[in-house]
Amino acid sequence: MSWMLRRSAPRPPRGLIFCFCLLAQLAWAQGAAALGPFTHLVLARQLAEPAWANQPAVMAALYAGALAPDAGYYPGAQEELAQAAHLVRPWDMAHALLELAATDEERAFARGYLSHALLDRLGHESLINRLSGRPFSQDPLNHKRVEWGLDCWLLGQPQYQWLWEMGADSPAGLDLWARAWQRAHGVRVPPALLAQAMAAELAEVHRLPRVFWLSGQAKRPGGWAGNGLGWLMDYSLRPAAVGFMAWRGGYMNERAVLSARPAQAQDVADLDALLDQVARQTREAGQGAPLPGGNLDADPACHEQACPEARQALRWLEALAKGS
Numbered sequence: 001m002s003w004m005l006r007r008s009a010p011r012p013p014r015g016l017i018f019c020f021c022l023l024a025q026l027a028w029a030q031g032a033a034a035l036g037p038f039t040h041l042v043l044a045r046q047l048a049e050p051a052w053a054n055q056p057a058v059m060a061a062l063y064a065g066a067l068a069p070d071a072g073y074y075p076g077a078q079e080e081l082a083q084a085a086h087l088v089r090p091w092d093m094a095h096a097l098l099e100l101a102a103t104d105e106e107r108a109f110a111r112g113y114l115s116h117a118l119l120d121r122l123g124h125e126s127l128i129n130r131l132s133g134r135p136f137s138q139d140p141l142n143h144k145r146v147e148w149g150l151d152c153w154l155l156g157q158p159q160y161q162w163l164w165e166m167g168a169d170s171p172a173g174l175d176l177w178a179r180a181w182q183r184a185h186g187v188r189v190p191p192a193l194l195a196q197a198m199a200a201e202l203a204e205v206h207r208l209p210r211v212f213w214l215s216g217q218a219k220r221p222g223g224w225a226g227n228g229l230g231w232l233m234d235y236s237l238r239p240a241a242v243g244f245m246a247w248r249g250g251y252m253n254e255r256a257v258l259s260a261r262p263a264q265a266q267d268v269a270d271l272d273a274l275l276d277q278v279a280r281q282t283r284e285a286g287q288g289a290p291l292p293g294g295n296l297d298a299d300p301a302c303h304e305q306a307c308p309e310a311r312q313a314l315r316w317l318e319a320l321a322k323g324s
Contacts, residue, residue: 035123036151037205038163040066044112046279061105061173065112071197074204080316081197086296087310096180109173115282124298127270135299137307144256152218153263155209164209187320217260
């Protein structure tokens with residue numbers, strides 16, 4: 001009887017089914033707890049040597065290094081990996097990578113990683129914490145909304161369309177990264193764990209531009225159909241989804257991705273100045289200039305690993321040390 005009732009019920013319009021499927025896809029979008037991946041990739045490209053343009057493996061290593069510190073934040077990865085990279089002696093890792101790098105690919109990975117660390121530290125200190133009002137530990141939702149808003153702006157610029165087809169995979173870089181964990185923290189992080197984390201991040205780096213586009217938060221030059229659908233979603237299902245998730249509670253990552261704070265003209269100018277500053281400091285650090293101190297989130301609550309996330313990362317490192 002119930003089977004016949006289901007069969008006789010009217011079917012919803014196909015357009016409505018499509019919209020709900022798309023909404024479900026958007027609702028599960030997640031992201032990093034640091035400056036967005038596309039901001040880091042833009043900076044990394046600025047730091048590429050001219051000769052690297054014709055060496056795909058070296059460029060892949062550069063991009064992989066620029067993404068690596070955030071890899072643990074993405075679904076399917078070990079969260080403590082990213083927490084430790086940001087909050088537990090992060091500059092020891094940067095030093096280890098620079099000292100151990102022996103090939104062009106490894107040096108590119110180390111440069112990308114260093115640029116990420118410097119951009120996180122200086123960017124949180126001078127830009128993100130100011131725009132969001134408080135450090136990450138005090139208001140993670142607004143913190144992420146600011147960072148995703150800057151990424152959405154970058155994705156909409158004609159000169160950054162390469163971000164939509166981003167790929168980064170470098171076994172040389174991941175091997176160097178594993179050795180740097182041993183030197184910086186005295187622990188053996190399984191290479192498979194690093195590869196899994198990087199794969200999880202790359203999957204989201206490929207997907208997120210489409211999420212921002214089809215939710216109306218990023219305009220793709222020439223993508224009139226997606227831009228039109230995004231406009232429709234921006235005024236209908238997206239705010240409804242964000243409101244529903246806020247009502248239910250939780251869903252912080254998904255809400256942040258679906259409610260990115262639109263970048264203002266002054267924000268963009270400040271970001272451009274920040275990227276130039278960090279590019280210069282990355283080159284200087286590669287030549288031996290001193291690195292800053294503190295955690296990459298520029299969060300006073302995590303000073304001396306005092307915050308819960310840092311303590312969680314320390315417990316993970318201690319467990320790895322016992323198993324080494």
